[in-house]
Amino acid sequence: MAKPKQKREGDAGVVTVFLGMSIMTAVLHAMIKSKFTGVLFFISFLIFLFFAKRAYGRKHDDEIVWEETLGDNGVETLTSYKKGKVHSIERWKPNGEKCPHSHVMNGNGVLVFYNRDGTEMKRVSYKGGELFEPDRE
Incomplete structure (x- = not known):
């Protein structure tokens, strides 16, 4: 039998982490206002993946x-x-x-x-x- 693929209510925790990372990216962009927005977004996405892996x-x-x-x-x-x-x-x-x-x-x-x-x-x-x-x- 394969692993369950249906969405569980617990997925809200992962969404919360993603929203938190998106807000962090927006705040950092507003503070720095530089050309490194793409780099900041990439770093925040990697952090999201790290935490979501063991959510x-x-x-x-x-x-x-x-x-x-x-x-x-x-x-x-x-x-x-x-x-x-x-x-x-x-x-x-x-x-x-x-x-x-x-x-x-x-x-x-x-x-x-x-x-x-x-x-x-x-x-x-x-x-x-x-x-x-x-x-x-």
Whole structure:
């Protein structure tokens, strides 16, 4: 299954960053009034791309907060929180395939992290909405 392509309400965060960068460019242009407007716009656009790459989209749905983590290839993780604790997590591999091993529901389950080449980096467990580390003997 491919990554979700539909627009989520969290995209407003990216739009906010873009508008902020546009306003910053306009202010800098007004202050400097020079021939470097194109350079300033280019720099602000690069800054926008840097922040938008790791933007977080949040959607409040009563007591549940949805958080979308973006990476190089689009959505990496879609997490929901309920009353401040992890409720569910969906994860995608670097190649865009939905991770069949990551399954967190009702605060319990496993989340798999991947290297850029798609090999498994590590697994973490959640219990009761929090990271779970069994006692080491």
